[in-house]
Amino acid sequence: KQEVTQIPAALSVPEGENLVLNCSFTDSAIYNLQWFRQDPGKGLTSLLLIQSSQREQTSGRLNASLDKSSGRSTLYIAASQPGDSATYLCAGGEHAGGTSYGKLTFGQGTILTVHP
Amino acid sequence: EPEVTQTPSHQVTQMGQEVILRCVPISNHLYFYWYRQILGQKVEFLVSFYNNEISEKSEIFDDQFSVERPDGSNFTLKIRSTKLEDSAMYFCASSGRLSGNTIYFGEGSWLTVV
16 A cells, blocks of 8 residues: 655745755555645645656756655755745555556645745 | 636535535546545545546545536535535546546535534
């Protein structure tokens, strides 16, 4: 059974700092890994998806990496801004066979606060 | 940008009542999902749905729950005989073709059982 863990649980940084959020997973037979952002009381906004055959993905100031052998993914945020304050979730995707896709196992999230 | 829409955004129901949560997935998506998040806990998978049938379900998704795609646009989650522990945010999600594409989530339906 896949288990996903995120560290740190919370992070507070000054504006402009570069930061790294960590995600680890127990089952290396991961199908893909997806990073989400969640604002308080809101839904999940997809940030980046990394397929199992890929090592990293980039979108703007965000870069996510995937190392299946070590069971780790990182989300790098460059030049952080107060608007980046949110909870960041990583989720490992499974493919159980046939038409069964999209079962994501989530970590508990990292609460990020970027202060001016 | 296309989005997954959910209604209602918030529902309060009495214990033992039936609830239907509604979702309109992104129009060209073929895979549909329900997840839930109990306050302060992780987001949990409930069920995936493809080609008008359940493709996978978690152990949470017991006989109390059912899903339906009644027409070409809606996807519903029915919870029968609600319990206090069913109080949670329920997220609908959808994804595209068969390649593990990005899963897009709705804003959620917050269910409070009293």
